[in-house]
Amino acid sequence: MGLAKRIIPCLDVDKGRVVKGKRFGDLRDVGDPVEMAIKYRDDGADEIVFLDITATIEKRKTLIEVVEKVASKIDIPFTVGGGIRNVEDAFQLLRSGADKISINTAAFENPEIISTLADKFGSQCVVVAIDAKRTFNTRSGYEVFTHSGKVATETDVVEWAKKAEALGSGELLLTSIDRDGTRMGYDLDLLKLVTSSVKIPVIASGGVGSLDHFYQAFYFGNADATLAASVFHYGDFTIKQIKEFLYLKGIKVRLV
């Protein structure tokens, strides 16, 4: 017995629809958020992450509608991220049924937002999303990028991960920009680096392409959860298949 390792499908949402390209590049429509959430729930998803990537002003309203619809239909936890700028944005999403909110650029630019949210809503609902890339600018060799991977910060990923933890983040969602969309596997060096630096759960993201990649993230990378998008959307394998594979390799998973 004990805590299960989690498998989390990620849905990038643009104007109320699920899209997928490489997250930092071109987009393609792949479905309706509510239908896809239900499908993944039934397949054994432990959680669902929605990242709103809409770039327009009216996005907030569309996103709230999506969150409310999802929350009324599914009975597993879900996280909403993308464009959360302040406590009010976060509060509105939590009130609409989101269990956790994920903050990236806003947290980096204004770290107090993490402690404010943690004090008000509890650490368990604050996920700090970190996009990192291998560069020569930092000590560990991994640098934090903000603004959907476009802006280099010259900050070491370890330093930022520790700071986010100290401020009250309940979890880290760690994406490798180098691997995202490549299907070459999670960046295990990055993962090991961060999981050995913090005590809060770390969700591995970016690059999964095979069943073994999930295993590697848990076994070698010490991830608490793995996030994936395209391998699910395009039906490479189901969540059930992944979990059965992991179970046979001795990883604790929730089989439904």
Add this chain to the structure above:
Amino acid sequence: MIFGIIDYGASNIFSLIHALKRLNINTKIIGNPKEIESLDAVILPGVGNFTSASQIMLKFKENLLKACESNIPIFGICLGLQLFFEESEEGFGKGLAFLDGKVVKFKVNLKVPHMGWNSIKKVRSSTLLKDLNSEAWAYFAHSYYPLPKNDEIIKGVTDYGIEFPSVIEFKNLFGTQFHPEKSGITGQRILNNFIEYLKK
């Protein structure tokens, strides 16, 4: 049947409302403490911090105490369950003190918050855990757990470095340290068991 949900302002009550709606239960968000006496059941929901919740709870305290004495079933979820006790290591502020014991922080060599899916082991005959599989998975998100003085009220436990109480029942008080509204089929059964108990 109408269930009242005490709103501490920070809780995710939307999911709870919908989980109950799927089981044909209407809910009412309770702002005025006087409304409590006319309810079929009261729910203390789960997200927030002990100190701030205990402050908001002040205005409901007297009426909840009355409800408890007049046997209105009260279901505490996560922090809601912790508020059944008087004190928490999370901070100052007084809980409802319906039950003896205290709320303590995980002191294990594992990640805290304990967050994710873990299983519930039934240790005593239980209303909430009726007809549940031996490996029933539930969703947890917490750093503290209740430690009742009386072991007999612990109906289910969960293993996270130590075995901690995850299901508590005493007379008309029911509580889960996990979130039934987020625990898929297990959670649905637990909420349904509570509803069935009320119908009797």
